[in-house]
Amino acid sequence: MLFQATGGIDPHTHLDFEFMGSETIDDFFSGQAAALAGGTTMHIDFVIPVNGSLLSGLEAYEKKSKKSCMDYGFHMAITKWDEVVSKEMEIMVNEKGINSFKFFMAYKGALMINDELLLQGFKKCKSLGALAMVHAENGDAAYEGQRRMIELGITGPEGHALSRPPVLEGEATARAIKLAGFMNTPLYVVHVMSIDAMEEISKARKSGQKVIGEPVVSGLVLNDSWVWDPDFITAAKYVMSPPIRAARHGKALQAALSMGILQLVGTDHCPFNSTQKALGIDDFRKIPNGVNGIEERMHLVWDTMVESGQISVTDYVRVTSTECARIFNIYPRKGAIRAGSDADIIILNPNSSFEISAKSHHSRSDTNVFEGWRGKGKVEVTISGGRVVWLNDELKVFPGSGKYVEMRPFSYLFNGIGKADAKYLSSLKAPIKRFRATT
Ligand SMILES: NC(=O)NCCC(=O)O
Ligand SMILES: [Zn+2]
Numbered sequence: 377m378l379f380q381a382t383g384g385i386d387p388h389t390h391l392d393f394e395f396m397g398s399e400t401i402d403d404f405f406s407g408q409a410a411a412l413a414g415g416t417t418m419h420i421d422f423v424i425p426v427n428g429s430l431l432s433g434l435e436a437y438e439k440k441s442k443k444s445c446m447d448y449g450f451h452m453a454i455t456k457w458d459e460v461v462s463k464e465m466e467i468m469v470n471e472k473g474i475n476s477f478k479f480f481m482a483y484k485g486a487l488m489i490n491d492e493l494l495l496q497g498f499k500k501c502k503s504l505g506a507l508a509m510v511h512a513e514n515g516d517a518a519y520e521g522q523r524r525m526i527e528l529g530i531t532g533p534e535g536h537a538l539s540r541p542p543v544l545e546g547e548a549t550a551r552a553i554k555l556a557g558f559m560n561t562p563l564y565v566v567h568v569m570s571i572d573a574m575e576e577i578s579k580a581r582k583s584g585q586k587v588i589g590e591p592v593v594s595g596l597v598l599n600d601s602w603v604w605d606p607d608f609i610t611a612a613k614y615v616m617s618p619p620i621r622a623a624r625h626g627k628a629l630q631a632a633l634s635m636g637i638l639q640l641v642g643t644d645h646c647p648f649n650s651t652q653k654a655l656g657i658d659d660f661r662k663i664p665n666g667v668n669g670i671e672e673r674m675h676l677v678w679d680t681m682v683e684s685g686q687i688s689v690t691d692y693v694r695v696t697s698t699e700c701a702r703i704f705n706i707y708p709r710k711g712a713i714r715a716g717s718d719a720d721i722i723i724l725n726p727n728s729s730f731e732i733s734a735k736s737h738h739s740r741s742d743t744n745v746f747e748g749w750r751g752k753g754k755v756e757v758t759i760s761g762g763r764v765v766w767l768n769d770e771l772k773v774f775p776g777s778g779k780y781v782e783m784r785p786f787s788y789l790f791n792g793i794g795k796a797d798a799k800y801l802s803s804l805k806a807p808i809k810r811f812r813a814t815t
């Protein structure tokens with residue numbers, strides 16, 4: 377039997393991204409072509425402004441994305457804070473179709489922001505009905521961890537994983553959750569890589585807080601053994617932040633995904649080729665951070681989660697597409713097969729097998745972190761906006777055919793936020809009245 381499903385939506389990618397002295401090897405055409413070959417029909421990329429200005433950052437990404445062959449949307453990163461940024465956030469939401477802002481709690485000296493900015497940003501997101509997203513790692517501690525490794529003479533890729541252990545991810549996740557709770561605004565934690573972070577999300581959700589957790593496919597299916605490979609290029613290709621963890625973390629993240637503790641799967645597709653990774657040959661701190669996944673996600677989630685019986689086919693569609701569309705307020709245009717929805721459809725053959733290799737993938741990267749993976753369940757057809765773009769292992773894609781998808785504020789995550797605020801304010805009335813009466 378063949379399965380027909382709505383096309384995948386990848387909530388987390390970095391195409392044509394200038395980062396750590398390099399630029400990701402996939403642009404909006406090659407990355408999207410790879411995505412379509414793997415059954416993903418929309419992605420949401422991060423605009424990361426070079427000088428902190430949101431308007432010029434968006435302008436740059438509008439240029440980069442002109443060659444798109446697949447539908448896409450944007451999140452916006454906030455890397456500094458002032459009145460201009462605050463006003464630009466309003467423009468992004470009210471005029472530019474952006475409804476989510478990412479705050480980096482790591483990458484000290486580059487993208488990292490402090491708690492004061494995080495609070496200002498959360499407050500602004502809430503007022504605009506925009507979703508706050510965090511890269512949750514304690515950046516100060518990771519910086520110290522890196523220094524510790526260098527002092528110990530550990531300069532290879534294994535130093536990357538050793539310098540930023542799960543506790544740093546757990547701490548930052550807990551802090552972001554508590555601050556978002558304090559502001560009473562929904563929070564989205566990107567690339568959840570550890571049990572430590574996942575357990576913080578689980579606790580918060582159990583208490584009723586609106587927190588979304590996004591594992592990425594590398595974190596779900598890979599383990600940290602690769603960064604110990606004596607060959608630098610092999611080890612360096614697995615360097616990403618937060619790091620890929622020991623196998624028990626991936627297994628726990630899979631279980632959390634199957635139980636609904638984590639809600640959707642992204643990729644953090646941010647590929648650099650071997651020569652780019654070699655920038656850090658003498659110092660792991662200079663290895664551009666990022667791995668591939670945009671082409672592999674739909675196959676690997678099927679193979680790992682559905683084939684193993686951990687999730688149903690319905691849940692597969694939810695975690696790879698529908699939930700993303702709901703969170704970013706584009707459902708049912710995206711994430712559904714219905715009259716009036718965009719005709720983004722895949723046909724997956726559960727009896728067909730796939731094999732992953734840099735020799736045959738469609739990304740421009742000369743390596744693949746899932747090299748050699750063989751599994752069951754192959755996307756045989758991808759239909760994007762009613763057009764067959766992947767059939768018989770052949771792509772039919774054209775630059776400029778992809779559309780920008782505007783995303784409106786106040787998704788379902790904001791339901792009840794106003795009521796909770798009103799309840800909080802009224803709970804203050806009686807004690808304040810009592811206090812005033814006694815003074
Ligand atoms: N994750 C990673 O290593 N690279 C992409 C940038 C980010 O998402 O932190
Ligand atoms: Zn990140």
Ligand SMILES: [Zn+2]
Binds near residue numbers: 388389390644646
């Ligand atoms: Zn990312």
